[in-house]
Amino acid sequence: MKFRGKAWKFGDDIDTDAIIPGRYLVSTDPAFLAAHCMEDADPEFPDKVRAGDIIVAGKNFGCGSSREHAPVAIKGARVSCVIAHSFARIFYRNAFNMGLPILESPEAAAAIATGDDLEVDLDRGVIINHTRQATIQAQTVPPFMQQLLQAGGLMNYVRQQMAESA
Amino acid sequence: MWMKALGHAVKGNKMAMTISEKILAAHAGRSDLHPGELIEVPLDFALGNDITAPLAIEAFRKAGARKVFDRERVALIPDHFIPNKDIASAMQAKLVREFALEQQLVHYYEVGRMGIEHALLPEKGLVLPGDVVIGADSHTCTYGALGAFATGVGSTDLAAGMMTGRLWFKVPPSLKFVYRGQRRPWVGGKDLILYTIGRIGVDGARYCAMELVGEVIASLPMADRLAMSNMAIEAGAKVGIIPPDAITEEYVKGRACRPYRCYQSDADAHYEAVYEWDVSTFEPMVALPHSPENVRPVTELPRIPIQQVVIGSCTNGRFEDLEQAATLLRGRKVAPTVRCVIIPATQEIYRQALRAGLLEIFIEAEAAVSTPTCGPCLGGHMGILAAGERAVATTNRNFVCRMGHSESEVYLSNPAVAAASAITGYIVHPDEI
DSSP: OEEEEEEEEOOSOOBHHHHSOGGGTTOOOHHHHHTTTTTTTOTTHHHHOOTTOEEEEOTTBTBSOOOTHHHHHHHHTTOOEEEESOBOHHHHHHHHHHTOOEEEOHHHHHHOOTTOEEEEETTTTEEEETTTTEEEEOOOOOHHHHHHHHHTSHHHHHHHHHHHHO | OHHHHTTOOEETTEEOOOHHHHHHHHHHTOSOOOTTOEEEEEOSEEEEETTTHHHHHHHHHHTTOOSOSOTTSEEEEOOSSTTTOSHHHHHHHHHHHHHHHHTTOSEEOOTTTOBOHHHHHHHTTOSOTTOEEEESSGGGGGGGGGTOEEEEOOHHHHHHHHHHSEEEEEOOOEEEEEEESOOOTTOOHHHHHHHHHHHHOTTTTTTOEEEEESHHHHTOOHHHHHHHHHGGGGGTOSEEEOOOOHHHHHHHTTTOSSOOOOOOOOTTOOOSEEEEEEOTTOOOEEEOTTOTTOEEEGGGOOOOBOSEEEEOHHHHOSHHHHHHHHHHHTTOOOOTTOEEEEOOSBHHHHHHHHHTTHHHHHHHTTOEEOOSOOGGGGTSSSSOBOTTOEEEESSSOOOTTTTBOTTOEEEEOOHHHHHHHHHHSBOOOGGGO
């Protein structure tokens, strides 16, 4: 999987209330959730973000609540990929389960600025920053998580497993 | 040799393990396992609520699943925006209710019977020592206080769990937290866990199993233990586990709805890190906006005026918490500038508080007493903050916007500090009342 888009930079410990505030959890509609994605961190983000753009953040992205509405909102905003110094545990699982590509890279999190033109090769874990003419090697996606992505998320994977054992 | 390299002690042929590793190994049918390994284990219990279950039900149906793996081991608890705060939340609650009826779930609790999930499930004896429990709610780690391996997951994981009764996990490395000394008056489990998060940070235990031990824990009542395990997620942990002892047995006895097993860590088990603190000089702690790691002793705070107090939630809405608040509110009034909202966490706690005369004390003090709900904790309803307003809450998160407007502030504390602050109108040590 490859993506190219503009970077939107956020800080450390971006919690799931910042990604999608609790007051909007009255719906599971991706378009509704996307319209409020990251609005408490940057009120203009839902209007500014374009299809294919990439969120870049510091450590512990997605900490707090287990709400899957967070990756749903990010996917709904048509963000292609999230790169962070590190991810909170539940968000990390949820992203793979929902088929939202994510990459861990402390180096990328530090070096990338908002507006940078990024190209991401997810399979190889390579991030090319065209604006700064730099190439960064991120942690590659673990094999089991790759299986999940290839299956198209957890539910498809589970269905395949059940079919095989039947 | 490779075992030594991994830092594990080996006793004869048996590897020394932590309680978390033992529970996972037993469920995986393995004699041992290592942190970092991916395993698939059967689930003892799975849980969802009115916010997370709708997405799980959608994924469950999309996968073509017809029946949950066991109708006695899946609980759906409408507690977050319940009683329905608006039409949209009513639609979500209806969807969950209809699914529960269709699946003939034994543990669906309607308004009037329900409680906040993490207070309700232990109270009903549905989650037990030695269990592996998943919940589509991050505070599922609360059940670690009973010696269970309990962790929060997303809705899709819940859907897979409801469908198959199994789920994959990465075995977490364990961190040991040893609490020594003697607690001073008004210092409880909430203060110990706030101190811990303040020391290690909101990602200090990311992906790890926190194991809480020591002489202070050994004498800590169950309500305080539940409050501690509840906030393990606030340090990024996967579980916050307390090895079961006599206090656990006493709590579980008479509630347990099925057999259970108590596991203990081996003395020579491997921990990624060990933290040891003497709590003897601790004061009640307060987490300042906007992070649970921004912790200060209440005695070090300047005079901070507040407009709201919330006493409740899955962290501190238990009977003992209400009792503590009542000790301070008895014969006193909430400051005229403050709204004090008290929310018993379950219907049973509500009934107990009624019988013990606590509700009368609260009402005489001019506090508002609500039916069980998560409500204000996540900015749902029953006490939303306006711009510029400050609240002291016994809840677990004080992120920007958590309880309302982006320019509001939440200070996290124990129930005694919250009640004392409701009386004075600013944040105080209970001794100052």
